[in-house]
Amino acid sequence: LATFAYISLLSHLGEKVACKMRKNLFESLLRQDVAFHDQRKTGELIDRLTSDVQDFKSSFKLCISQGIRSTTQTIGCICSLYSTSAKLTLALAATIPIIVLIGSFVGVALRQLSKSAQAHAAEATGKANEVVANFRTVRAFANEPLEGQSYEVLIQKSCKINQEIGKSREWAFQGITNIALNGIVLGVIYAGGYLMSTNEINPGQLMSFLVSAQMIQRSLASLSVLSGSAVRGITAGSRVFEYIHLQPSILPPLFSIPITGGRKIPYHCLLGHLRFEDVHFTYPQRPDHEVLKGVTLDIKPCQTVALCGLSGAGKSTIASLAERFYDPTSGNITLDGVDITQLDPSWLRGRTIGYINQEPVLFSGSVEDNIRYGRPDATKDEVVSAAKLANADSFITNFPSGYATVVGERGLALSGGQKQRIAIARALLKNPSILILDEATSALDAESERLVQEALDRVMVDRTVLIIAHRLSTIKNADVIAVMKHGKVVEVGNHKELKKKGGIYSELIKLQE
Numbered sequence: 169l170a171t172f173a174y175i176s177l178l179s180h181l182g183e184k185v186a187c188k189m190r191k192n193l194f195e196s197l198l199r200q201d202v203a204f205h206d207q208r209k210t211g212e213l214i215d216r217l218t219s220d221v222q223d224f225k226s227s228f229k230l231c232i233s234q235g236i237r238s239t240t241q242t243i244g245c246i247c248s249l250y251s252t253s254a255k256l257t258l259a260l261a262a263t264i265p266i267i268v269l270i271g272s273f274v275g276v277a278l279r280q281l282s283k284s285a286q287a288h289a290a291e292a293t294g295k296a297n298e299v300v301a302n303f304r305t306v307r308a309f310a311n312e313p314l315e316g317q318s319y320e321v322l323i324q325k326s327c328k329i330n331q332e333i334g335k336s337r338e339w340a341f342q343g344i345t346n347i348a349l350n351g352i353v354l355g356v357i358y359a360g361g362y363l364m365s366t367n368e369i370n371p372g373q374l375m376s377f378l379v380s381a382q383m384i385q386r387s388l389a390s391l392s393v394l395s396g397s398a399v400r401g402i403t404a405g406s407r408v409f410e411y412i413h414l415q416p417s418i419l420p421p422l423f424s425i426p427i428t429g430g431r432k433i434p435y436h437c438l439l440g441h442l443r444f445e446d447v448h449f450t451y452p453q454r455p456d457h458e459v460l461k462g463v464t465l466d467i468k469p470c471q472t473v474a475l476c477g478l479s480g481a482g483k484s485t486i487a488s489l490a491e492r493f494y495d496p497t498s499g500n501i502t503l504d505g506v507d508i509t510q511l512d513p514s515w516l517r518g519r520t521i522g523y524i525n526q527e528p529v530l531f532s533g534s535v536e537d538n539i540r541y542g543r544p545d546a547t548k549d550e551v552v553s554a555a556k557l558a559n560a561d562s563f564i565t566n567f568p569s570g571y572a573t574v575v576g577e578r579g580l581a582l583s584g585g586q587k588q589r590i591a592i593a594r595a596l597l598k599n600p601s602i603l604i605l606d607e608a609t610s611a612l613d614a615e616s617e618r619l620v621q622e623a624l625d626r627v628m629v630d631r632t633v634l635i636i637a638h639r640l641s642t643i644k645n646a647d648v649i650a651v652m653k654h655g656k657v658v659e660v661g662n663h664k665e666l667k668k669k670g671g672i673y674s675e676l677i678k679l680q681e
């Protein structure tokens with residue numbers, strides 16, 4: 169009964185610990201900056217969330233069940249040894265520091281190997297994740313054998329290290345400890361024989377001492393096997409806790425980017441005046457390349473401002489800074505005169521700014537779920553009216569299952585134009601005061617573009633809009649057009665003014681015409 173109780177208690181506890189670790193790790197991953205995710209592979213993060221937590225749980229359960237038994241057995245037997253012959257016990261105790269020293273030396277070496285094996289396994293998972301997620305591209309380039317080989321190389325590395333760990337565990341851990349422990353038994357027979365000859369102990373006591381010493385030997389041997397698993401568990405745990413305790417990086421000058429907390433501008437006071445003032449910015453993972461070099465841009469309330477310019481000039485970076493995915497290296501970005509670093513980021517992103525980009529990402533689930541992602545508490549009527557505004561209602565209702573149609577992973581079951589219109593509906597559902605369109609129509613064919621553009625024209629009314637576009641025909645009617653080159657705004661004006669000016673804009677127009 170006790171065994172049954174302890175097994176079920178332990179499995180209950182182990183599952184609870186794993187569940188809590190996964191929850192904390194996942195929450196921590198969601199809390200991290202965009203820069204953190206830019207620098208890491210998705211599969212590597214998923215590996216920590218799955219394999220590492222699993223390893224930690226298994227090792228935790230094993231250490232508790234076998235560890236407690238072996239430790240109590242060892243302690244009990246030591247007491248028994250001491251009561252049988254204090255002298256012999258003390259002689260035995262003198263050898264323990266040597267065993268501990270060897271054990272810890274081997275333990276450190278094993279832990280390093282184990283860490284490297286887990287890092288390689290995570291790299292392999294990252295690779296597998298990337299390939300499976302982008303399967304269509306792999307197939308389109310007929311690169312299945314190449315991807316298979318590069319996965320094999322990664323998996324082989326981790327396999328080799330695991331074999332090395334297995335070998336070291338065999339000879340170093342179990343081999344050396346067995347030699348040491350059997351040596352102890354021989355020592356006991358030798359020393360016990362001597363004590364018997366001097367009549368300090370009798371044969372019965374020596375026999376009982378030997379039995380206890382052997383029991384200790386067995387317990388210590390099982391502890392040494394356990395320590396291999398403990399090493400793996402500790403390494404896996406340290407990889408999980410490393411990210412659980414990771415704080416979002418502190419960016420200059422003083423602020424971190426928390427998910428929530430900070431000022432909110434009440435809805436009825438919010439004008440939507442966005443201003444960039446002498447903004448400099450460098451991506452954290454590419455510190456030697458300054459992307460924005462002193463951008464000043466005033467986007468007045470309800471104005472439509474278009475950004476254009478050469479590829480790589482820094483247009484999308486401006487959108488990322490407005491969303492506060494990153495903080496500028498220097499300079500300020502203000503919303504209605506308030507520095508956005510003072511504002512609650514979740515309010516800023518979740519309520520105030522609607523962001524639609526070139527490749528909208530949908531989640532597996534129904535069309536309705538995807539639109540509701542913009543505002544989870546929206547009613548069905550609100551979802552439908554957002555879809556109507558985005559020119560999406562007609563094609564959605566033409567699906568046999570209507571709004572319950574499942575869009576497939578990342579929206580693969582929809583066309584580009586349909587995905588884009590669902591993304592517009594999703595952004596509109598939160599009724600944002602500022603709309604950022606990052607080349608929202610550039611991936612579409614003429615008919616889809618017309619439908620999407622029609623939807624966008626309708627929703628741009630009465631909002632501050634920042635459009636990033638390559639095709640200049642789509643931004644002709646913008647109130648202000650800012651032309652960017654090498655991280656700077658080099659021309660500002662409306663279409664007519666800039667065309668007349670004869671600068672970069674007019675050249676780009678000529679090229680496109």
Ligand SMILES: Nc1ncnc2c1ncn2[C@@H]1O[C@H](COP(=O)(O)OP(=O)(O)OP(=O)(O)O)[C@@H](O)[C@H]1O
Nearest residue numbers: 206451453454459478479480481482483484485486
């Ligand atoms: N996450 C990132 N990490 C590091 N560098 C980046 C990152 N995103 C963009 N960059 C670099 O910043 C520069 C500006 O990129 P950005 O995407 O803002 O340009 P863009 O003007 O929008 O270009 P395009 O019109 O081609 O989309 C480029 O040199 C790019 O390589």
